[in-house]
Amino acid sequence: MKFGVFYELQLPKPWNEGDEQRLFHEALEQIVLADRLGFDHAWEVEHHFLDEYSHSSSPEVFLAAAASVTKNIRLGHGIRQVIPNYNHPARTAEGLATLDIMSNGRVEFGIGEGATRLELGGFHIPAKEKR
Template identity: 35%
Template sequence: MRFGIVILPQDPWPVARRKWQSAEGLGFDHAWTYDHLSWRSLAAEPWGATIPTLTAAAAATETIRLGTFVSSPNFRHPVPFAKEIATVDDIAGGRMLLGIGSGGTGFDAFVLGQAELTPRERHARYAEFVELLDELLRFEPAEIHGETNTGVRDATDPSNGGISFSGQWYTADHARMVGLPAQTPRTPFVLAANGPKGLALVSKYGQGWVTTGADGATGEQWWEALAALSGRLDDAAEEAGRDPRTIDRYLSLDSGGQYSLESVGAFDDLVGRAAELGFTDVISHWPRADGIYAGSEDVLYEVAASSL
């Protein structure tokens, strides 16, 4: 089992730097921050930007993997975002994990004046976002890229060396990247999905799958839904001709109605149940002083000493 921690982008950098460096020193395998412009019950509180936060974290750490939990197409275009991710990955020395989701239906979905999307539209945008990020982040300047079998992108002009595409949701004309990818073949994707179309997308593009479980479910109902979801991922992978064991499985431990760091015992119990379901990675949230994910840093340190 690998262990991750989410550090919300709420603190001034001198405070946040201590947390990112402590996460590494405590032995966490990966550390994440949310990719939102604001978030739910914390919308009125301080909230920093994702990419600058991860850039600073990359410069302040040496070994821990860093990730977005999870990136949203609600307010991003794949061309500038791919360049940002590739740059952070270069600064981090190839330690980035790119969590990607379909985009929530809350604040981020409307803050820029967007029209409300149907679930079908949200998935179509998500699939195109992932496909284009896959192409962009694999890009090496000497390569000449042609049309994909989906027909989303036009053939690239060899004299230009960029990537062009014209899809339902995104368009680019001879986009350029930053150079050789810091990881081969690109920054790993950890894709969020619960439905059949999303799980098929994971099977095609994901090095990892991340889930918060069934919406609204708690307790035993949550765990039962997770078992079913994990089984459906197995089926989707096999249908795609892929060994399900090649997909890392990340679970947000704090999504089933219990905060994982309320005690060492709670943490150990949740991790054990996740392991029984075949999850390879678990993710908790750094304790906050109050509100959601409220807890004591003392418990975090105890967990690190006993479990990591």
């Protein structure tokens, strides 16, 4: 059996100064602890415009930070939005390859198509064309 941690970086209102910074740094500290305890993986999703549900619009940056302070835990990039208006496929491949190099081969990768009309609308993607 394998164990891991999963992050969407939820932050309910009301927001106070420093809350978002604390959220990110506490999640990073948890991943460091999970690595030290022998957890197998840590996953971070990608979401946009979902202000309380997820503050995770740049998981590649968060995962790079996690790679720099951990040694063994695998780092999961899921769900990476692969609709071209979100993230161009070549840029996705480049970012994943760089993260894999920086983490010494510890990257896991999950993709998705976007779930909410709010996220799709923010990038001018009609829901019928997301696939």
